[in-house]
Amino acid sequence: MNISPESTTLGIVGAGTMGSGIALAALYQGYRVILQDSFPGALEKAREYIETFLAKKGLSENAGKVTYAPDPAALAPADIVIEAIIEDLAAKQDLFRALDGICPPPAILASNTSTLAVTAVASVLADPGRAAGMHFFNPAPLLPLVEVVRAAQSRDDAVQSLVALAESLGKTPVVTGDTPGFIVNRVARPYYGEALRLLGEGAASLEAIDLLAEQSAGFRMGPFRLMDLIGIDINATAMQSMYEQTFGEPRYRPHPIQIQKMQAGMLGRKTGRGFYAYSEEGQRELPQPPAPTLQGAVFISEGSWAPGLKEYLEGIGVQADVVTPPGMPPQAAFVAAGRDEFLVEHMNVYLAGTRAELPVFVQCVDMTLAELAAQADEPERLVGFDGLFFAGGKAVTLVASPALGDEFRATAEETIRALGKIPVWVRDSPGLVLPRIVFQLVNEAAFAVLEGVADADTIDLAMRLGVNYPKGPLAWGREFGYSKALAVLDHLYGEYREDRYRACVLLRRWARLEKLA
Numbered sequence: 001m002n003i004s005p006e007s008t009t010l011g012i013v014g015a016g017t018m019g020s021g022i023a024l025a026a027l028y029q030g031y032r033v034i035l036q037d038s039f040p041g042a043l044e045k046a047r048e049y050i051e052t053f054l055a056k057k058g059l060s061e062n063a064g065k066v067t068y069a070p071d072p073a074a075l076a077p078a079d080i081v082i083e084a085i086i087e088d089l090a091a092k093q094d095l096f097r098a099l100d101g102i103c104p105p106p107a108i109l110a111s112n113t114s115t116l117a118v119t120a121v122a123s124v125l126a127d128p129g130r131a132a133g134m135h136f137f138n139p140a141p142l143l144p145l146v147e148v149v150r151a152a153q154s155r156d157d158a159v160q161s162l163v164a165l166a167e168s169l170g171k172t173p174v175v176t177g178d179t180p181g182f183i184v185n186r187v188a189r190p191y192y193g194e195a196l197r198l199l200g201e202g203a204a205s206l207e208a209i210d211l212l213a214e215q216s217a218g219f220r221m222g223p224f225r226l227m228d229l230i231g232i233d234i235n236a237t238a239m240q241s242m243y244e245q246t247f248g249e250p251r252y253r254p255h256p257i258q259i260q261k262m263q264a265g266m267l268g269r270k271t272g273r274g275f276y277a278y279s280e281e282g283q284r285e286l287p288q289p290p291a292p293t294l295q296g297a298v299f300i301s302e303g304s305w306a307p308g309l310k311e312y313l314e315g316i317g318v319q320a321d322v323v324t325p326p327g328m329p330p331q332a333a334f335v336a337a338g339r340d341e342f343l344v345e346h347m348n349v350y351l352a353g354t355r356a357e358l359p360v361f362v363q364c365v366d367m368t369l370a371e372l373a374a375q376a377d378e379p380e381r382l383v384g385f386d387g388l389f390f391a392g393g394k395a396v397t398l399v400a401s402p403a404l405g406d407e408f409r410a411t412a413e414e415t416i417r418a419l420g421k422i423p424v425w426v427r428d429s430p431g432l433v434l435p436r437i438v439f440q441l442v443n444e445a446a447f448a449v450l451e452g453v454a455d456a457d458t459i460d461l462a463m464r465l466g467v468n469y470p471k472g473p474l475a476w477g478r479e480f481g482y483s484k485a486l487a488v489l490d491h492l493y494g495e496y497r498e499d500r501y502r503a504c505v506l507l508r509r510w511a512r513l514e515k516l517a
Contacts, residue, residue: 011078015046019084021140110134128153145465184466190440195223196255216393218470228268250500292420303337306387363387446504
């Protein structure tokens with residue numbers, strides 16, 4: 001099929017937020033559009049939205065290229081029909097049955113479902129080979145990614161036609177297999193799921209989790225702010241759908257906190273309250289890190305669990321080395337070693353070798369701080385920190401040992417501020433906050449590669465374009481090292497004994513190859 005604004009008419013079923021957004025994206029490129037919705041008032045609202053934004057783009061002349069149709073029979077001239085109705089399998093199948101008669105072959109039928117099986121939606125067609133998925137992201141006129149889903153019956157010509165359509169709309173298409181959640185909604189599950197579990201366990205406040213995600217890892221929005229924007233009900237429904245479709249896969253288990261919010265009608269921005277309260281407040285201001293003021297020298301132990309720390313310190317004018325030069329007593333001490341790099345030995349050497357009034361910062365990503373404190377000579381001086389995300393972010397995760405003295409806590413916070421970082425205290429828990437979330441994202445992406453959903457580069461591209469991740473999960477895994485991701489996952493599994501933390505066999509394979517390189 002030749003796909004172009006001159007030769008192709010698009011039908012869109014559903015004039016809600018997504019359907020109207022897809023129509024607007026098509027009208028921006030000059031396509032003829034038939035927007036169909038039988039719900040009273042939906043088309044009038046869509047017309048106002050479309051004409052407003054066409055005018056803002058200086059494309060008011062394209063308003064005449066859209067037909068607003070309450071009767072599904074008006075879709076008959078469409079070459080490609082995209083359904084964007086409610087996320088309910090029975091409703092989508094009923095619609096496809098109707099479209100089978102209204103829009104016979106060679107018309108292509110596409111579903112914008114985000115979590116349902118396109119194979120099941122298309123199964124009611126006389127010729128299911130002409131159907132595939134075409135999943136846009138909200139807001140459809142702005143976000144560049146489109147997932148083109150190859151259902152079990154989809155013919156190559158249908159898939160390639162939808163790829164061509166996405167490209168002609170100025171989008172970046174990625175072709176994915178028909179598995180629950182496809183690429184983006186599947187791989188993104190840990191971003192919400194682990195954040196909810198951290199909150200539910202009392203490991204960190206939602207404000208601390210969002211702050212670390214945004215200011216230390218570089219996510220556009222923290223998980224709780226993002227759930228409020230998406231709609232807590234929509235996010236929870238997607239999780240529930242994936243959990244059911246995978247026969248109870250524990251990585252997708254919904255969390256009671258979401259269900260409680262739904263029961264209370266606290267669904268996020270659209271109801272004025274979700275995890276946060278929303279009013280007429282202005283633009284949210286993110287906290288900014290203080291200017292670095294520390295002068296002198298800092299001890300950093302050998303080890304690889306605080307990458308870039310030495311370079312960061314030297315960049316702000318601090319002498320940083322394993323051994324401090326004579327006559328220059330250290331102002332702080334950081335233990336960067338991991339469990340397999342003699343972490344406990346390094347910790348006690350630094351406790352013995354630094355001034356008694358100084359706290360010693362010990363990375364506690366692959367061991368809990370409580371476990372370290374039990375083997376420390378002076379546990380009252382011990383402060384845990386997330387070394388993996390220290391150098392690259394504006395905020396630093398800190399953990400107090402069970403015996404930490406008040407004076408050492410105050411000194412630790414002052415030291416982090418003097419290094420130009422925002423201190424964020426959380427409770428001691430396996431994997432802390434960011435390593436736990438990010439390495440679960442890496443693990444989920446590895447499962448997606450293993451199961452043939454898409455290749456690694458496609459998955460990383462989809463996550464960057466579809467949900468604005470600062471890096472693709474597998475790029476993050478390569479940067480930190482797959483062996484570190486595996487160590488954290490095994491640490492989580494050892495502490496929780498839950499299958500949700502089992503490491504993908506492909507991740508183990510990558511970690512072994514990494515050590516052989």
